[in-house]
Amino acid sequence: MDESKSLNFIEQIIEEDLESGRHSTITTRFPPEPNGYLHLGHAKSICLNFGLAERYNGTCNLRFDDTNPEKEDVEYVDSIKEDVKWLGFNWNGEAHYASDYFDQLYEFAVELIKSGHAYIDDQTVDEMSTSRGTPTRPGKESPFRDRSVEENLELLEGMKSGEFAEGTRVLRAKIDMASPNMHMRDPVLYRIKHAEHHRTGATWFIYPTYDFAHGQSDSIEKVTHSLCTLEFEVHRPLYNWMIETLQIYPSRQIEFARLNLTYTVLSKRKLLQLVEEKRVTGWDDPRMPTISGIRRRGYTPNSIRNFADKIGIAKRDNLIDVALLEHSVREDLNKKSWRKLGILDPIKLIISNFPEDKIEYMQGINNPEDESAGKREIPFSKELYIERSDFMEDPPKKFFRLGPGREVRLKFAYIVQCVDFKKNSQGEIAEVHCTYDPATRSGSDTTGKKVKGTLGWVSAEHSIDAEIRLYDRLFLTEDLGAVDDDFKNHLNPKSLEVIESAKVESSLESATPGDQFQFERQGYFIVDNDSSEGKLVFNRTVSLRDNWAKGKP
């Protein structure tokens, strides 16, 4: 189908492996630590791992890398599962956990000791840190490095049964303290933690480190291609050392560049700060780049998957323009959303020659991109609301909207001409007075009249009030990776503007949370969960492209 599409470097590796017969099928995995909410960076990885499995008829596991109990929680496990499902992916079988393998991992540790490849080190954290050396200077071997197998086994057993206090000793691999790769200088394999684990409870007093758990878990699950981000590149020699030394299934680690987005932070640590310091309302604040945030904002699974597709996979560092993300939602929503009329900042428009009590029903096209969406009836009357920005007392030539004497079409309705306007005591426009031409009714216009502008409107009497939350980018700085002061200094103070009483068309009365619409000429909106009986709350997902606003100074 997409034969013509060029392959990224990982797909090339996979196809080679398939062709050479090295693998007959592939297994990938998405391995989050359940210590926070997933964000767009994870979405890239999810789409990669699950997408590859789909494409090559393989399988993709969901595996929680839960080796650090203090930071982890089931709350995160649940949200991660929900987010993966929301993106439309199904993991193979049940979710897996590194903690499922704690017994096996312990056996591996015993094995390493027996073969002389691991030892218990009693040095303090500081001692170990100094003896590890620096990237430019080799480290020194620990004085405990040559303990006997028996003693090591005994001590490990002691660590396991909780005999020793936290921090008193660790299990280390015996590799090479002079290696130019810091990760090969006798890395820590097990540390003592007398902590409650969200799944294994209090059964363990020792927990494996990432380096001892991750690769082995891949191997246990017979993961063929273990994809991770570039910063793990230096761990690969260790990953392979474990496979060779333990003689276990040879999963292959392949690294790709993580996602960076303009005007966005994608780091669990920083996002956590925003939540904890209440700079946002929570992990699912619609301004957050978390999956739960963008979902609430109105981004669709489809738009995220398309986005992931467009940004590609490579090894070079990148900074993706957030405009590409916005393009992806607009593309998706344009095809699917039903159009509605909604006025964010209303002013009255009164049609002086329209009968006082008359109500006419206009035919509204639900979606010009999809004829099967059909039409709806929209009540039209003498008093309407239009957008404040659609009228100017003294408009420039290129302004295609209303001004004294000017004519515009009211969408799906009549052409009106402005004959007068009134201001309030603050000097703001309060009312615009027009006359309409009955012969210009939409669909049966006999005049052949052409106007430059078409305006949205709602009937004053029939429209319903709504709260609309307009979101803008959370940060003002394009490349937040390049700032050296506190990233929070770059927060956009106007990232949220709440409009308390917008006027929207009456057909929205039955809208429920999660429903998505386009307000014509405005943007895409989703009904928020904060909506209650009689009070709709909309989140603006993204505005429409606006070539007029762009041209203005």
Added chain:
RNA sequence: UGACCCAUGGUGUAACGGUAGCACUACAGAUUUUGGUUCUGUUAGUCAAGGUUCGAAUCCUUGUGGGUCAACCA
């Protein structure tokens, strides 16, 4: 001041020794009862210098620039 990784328009990403293509952005035009959509077009790129070759974005060397690594985090 060591090891490893990376370098293609403004931003991403292809081209696998043989015409540098695609998407986004920007700009211009056409269509339009959304200043939306759609369509057409324009600007714009191989980090540098050497080398190999009939031919180099691609291979080699050197340089330059960027990134990663010194948690009992992942």
